[in-house]
Amino acid sequence: MKFLDEYRDAGLAEQLARELHRVTTRPWKIMEVCGGQTHAIVKYGIDELLPKEITLIHGPGCPVCVTPLEMIDKALEIAARPNVIFTSFGDMLRVPGSTTDLLSVKAKGGDVRIVYSPLDAVKLAEQNPAKEIVFFGVGFETTTPATAMAIYQAALKKVGNFSMLISHVLVPPAIEALMSSPNCRVQGFLAAGHVCTVMGFEEYFLLVKKYRVPIVVTGFEPLDILQGVLMTVQQLESGRAEVENQYARAVRREGNQPAQELIKKIFKVVPRKWRGIGEIPQSGLGLNDEYAAFDAEKKFGVAESHVEESSECLSGLVLQGQIKPHECPAFGVKCTPERPLGAPMVSGEGACAAYYRYRRQPDAVAAK
Amino acid sequence: MCLAIPGKIESVTGDDPLSRMGKINFGGILKEACLAYVPEAKVGDYVIVHVGFALSRVDEDEAQKVFEYLKQIEELGELEEAGP
Numbered sequence: 001m002k003f004l005d006e007y008r009d010a011g012l013a014e015q016l017a018r019e020l021h022r023v024t025t026r027p028w029k030i031m032e033v034c035g036g037q038t039h040a041i042v043k044y045g046i047d048e049l050l051p052k053e054i055t056l057i058h059g060p061g062c063p064v065c066v067t068p069l070e071m072i073d074k075a076l077e078i079a080a081r082p083n084v085i086f087t088s089f090g091d092m093l094r095v096p097g098s099t100t101d102l103l104s105v106k107a108k109g110g111d112v113r114i115v116y117s118p119l120d121a122v123k124l125a126e127q128n129p130a131k132e133i134v135f136f137g138v139g140f141e142t143t144t145p146a147t148a149m150a151i152y153q154a155a156l157k158k159v160g161n162f163s164m165l166i167s168h169v170l171v172p173p174a175i176e177a178l179m180s181s182p183n184c185r186v187q188g189f190l191a192a193g194h195v196c197t198v199m200g201f202e203e204y205f206l207l208v209k210k211y212r213v214p215i216v217v218t219g220f221e222p223l224d225i226l227q228g229v230l231m232t233v234q235q236l237e238s239g240r241a242e243v244e245n246q247y248a249r250a251v252r253r254e255g256n257q258p259a260q261e262l263i264k265k266i267f268k269v270v271p272r273k274w275r276g277i278g279e280i281p282q283s284g285l286g287l288n289d290e291y292a293a294f295d296a297e298k299k300f301g302v303a304e305s306h307v308e309e310s311s312e313c314l315s316g317l318v319l320q321g322q323i324k325p326h327e328c329p330a331f332g333v334k335c336t337p338e339r340p341l342g343a344p345m346v347s348g349e350g351a352c353a354a355y356y357r358y359r360r361q362p363d364a365v366a367a368k
Numbered sequence: 369m370c371l372a373i374p375g376k377i378e379s380v381t382g383d384d385p386l387s388r389m390g391k392i393n394f395g396g397i398l399k400e401a402c403l404a405y406v407p408e409a410k411v412g413d414y415v416i417v418h419v420g421f422a423l424s425r426v427d428e429d430e431a432q433k434v435f436e437y438l439k440q441i442e443e444l445g446e447l448e449e450a451g452p
Contacts, residue, residue: 001395003374003414003426006435015438036370061370089419117420119402142370145405146419152386194370197416197424220371227434249431250374250416250424259405259423348371 003249007221008044016226017049020233024051028236029185030229031178031321033171034192035062035349036220042354044222054233057185057321060174061192063139063167064091064347065319066274069309071167072097074302075136078165079110081300085128087121088136090114094337094346098307118150118164125154125162134296137166142194144168144285145259148266151287151294163296166286169272171195172203173283179211183322188232190218190225193247198263200255204243212241219247266291275343276309276316315342318351325355332360372418374426375399377411392417 032038038058041047047056060066076097079086086102093102093114106112111131115121118135125133137147147164154162171192178184191204196217204215214235218228228246235242245251265288272284287295296302309316313335314328325331325344335341337356344350375392380403382388388403392415401415406422409415415422 001374002376003431004395012435012438015442019441034370063370117402119420140370142372142418142423145423146402146421149386149402149404149421192370194372194416194418194423197372223434227437248433249427252424256405256423258407262405 004221007219007223009223013044013046013049013222013226016223016230020054020226020230021051023230023237024053024233025237027053027055028187028233029055029057030188030190030232031057031059031186032190032218032225033059033061033175034190034195034220035059035065035347035351036194037061037190037192037218037225038351039349039354040220040222040225042358046222046225049226050229054229056229058318058324058351059321060178060274060277060319061140061171062319062344062347062349062351063143063169064095065315065343065350066169066277067092067095067138067167067343068273068275069098069307070273070305071165073305073307074297075102075165076100076105077302078134078296078300079105079112080108081132083130084132084134085111085113085124086134086136087113087115087124089138091346091348092136092138094340095343096340118146119153122150122154122157122159122162125159126157129161131161132299133162135162135164137164137168140169140171140192140195141199142192142197144263144267145198145256148259148262151266151291152262154294155291160293163294163299164287165296167272168267168285169274170269170283170285172207173280174274175207175215177277177280177283178320179207179213181320183320186213186321188214188236189216190228190232191215193217193219193224193251196247196251196255198256198259200253201243201245201251202253202255208241208243214241215243217243217245217247217251219250274319276319310341313342315344315352318344325352326359328352332356370418372416372423374414374416375401377403377409377413377415380411390415390422392422
């Protein structure tokens with residue numbers, strides 16, 4: 001496919017890797033924020049092409065992974081109700097709540113359906129006026145234009161039996177939380193390209209100034225990631241800290257203005273708890289008061305619960321880049337995609353799932 | 369979840385800017401996507417699509433830059449190998 005295949009050329013990837021070897025003189029720790037990039041790195045073995053001085057630290061950019069346990073429990077409670085059709089992106093279905101998951105609710109007779117787009121859920125609501133259709137609105141800034149449009153159209157068409165359980169999260173506050181942590185080892189960031197197609201990269205100039213770290217907006221194919229790392233290392237080696245855009249074929253500095261306008265109309269910035277990390281101020285989106293009728297939490301009056309994470313799951317440390325997935329004692333033993341202890345083992349963007357799928361060393365697992 | 373894929377716009381339906389839809393060709397597979405956020409995109413353009421929404425039009429000139437850069441460093445490398 002055009003704009004994909006040519007960015008996966010092995011010969012050109014090696015050429016970029018050679019250039020990286022040439023310019024790297026010291027150890028550098030660089031975080032790729034987005035879980036989609038983590039998967040590409042592990043799948044294509046990009047980390048193995050890098051000079052040994054460069055360590056890639058996997059970041060918290062997996063919306064499925066950071067959706068708080070309390071929110072998963074709310075989804076499970078709503079999905080089990082008799083008159084509800086609960087709709088979601090596929091990768092939420094196997095995320096463990098405190099006692100069960102959506103797939104098990106479905107197996108017990110709950111009407112849980114996977115949709116491709118939030119607009120499909122609105123359509124379902126129009127086709128089933130006697131049912132309550134709920135969409136699980138999870139995701140970073142990349143996904144908010146889609147959920148904002150679903151709410152906007154539902155309001156416009158007065159689709160009263162549609163609502164959304166919202167757990168949207170924002171990238172820049174998460175970078176800020178990581179950088180201000182005393183344990184932070186990150187010296188440069190690859191910013192998530194698709195988040196920036198929507199939001200642009202204006203927000204990063206402040207972060208670069210405040211923390212003196214290079215931030216390079218980066219795409220998702222092997223050549224993109226290698227070039228993003230190269231641009232970051234060139235900055236680090238020459239003592240610069242700037243915002244640069246590797247993914248200029250898709251990202252403009254100002255982002256997507258019509259999308260930002262609709263997001264602002266539908267949502268407001270709220271504090272949000274991140275699973276495994278804790279509450280980050282001003283790091284999430286909730287519905288503006290004008291659209292409160294579409295808030296599933298209010299509509300179904302689900303109670304706030306206080307639940308404890310399994311102490312065996314170290315996903316919080318994985319999500320903050322403090323350990324690699326295979327360094328968790330439960331990895332591949334007590335925690336597998338079939339029996340996950342935490343969300344990063346089942347999400348398509350979870351670091352644990354990436355390592356399990358592409359990097360499992362049977363001997364290491366057997367030795368545990 | 370931030371997976372987004374480039375595809376080519378084959379046709380456009382609807383005049384209302386907020387409900388403009390397009391048929392997008394992803395390497396032979398056709399899928400519908402909402403074009404409300406890419407008002408400038410037209411038939412033949414490539415757009416980056418995420419959960420049924422086109423988020424950005426692909427800039428074909430920018431898309432070539434990495435290949436031009438690689439060509440440059442290759443030529444530089446050859447010059448260095450040739451020596452003074």
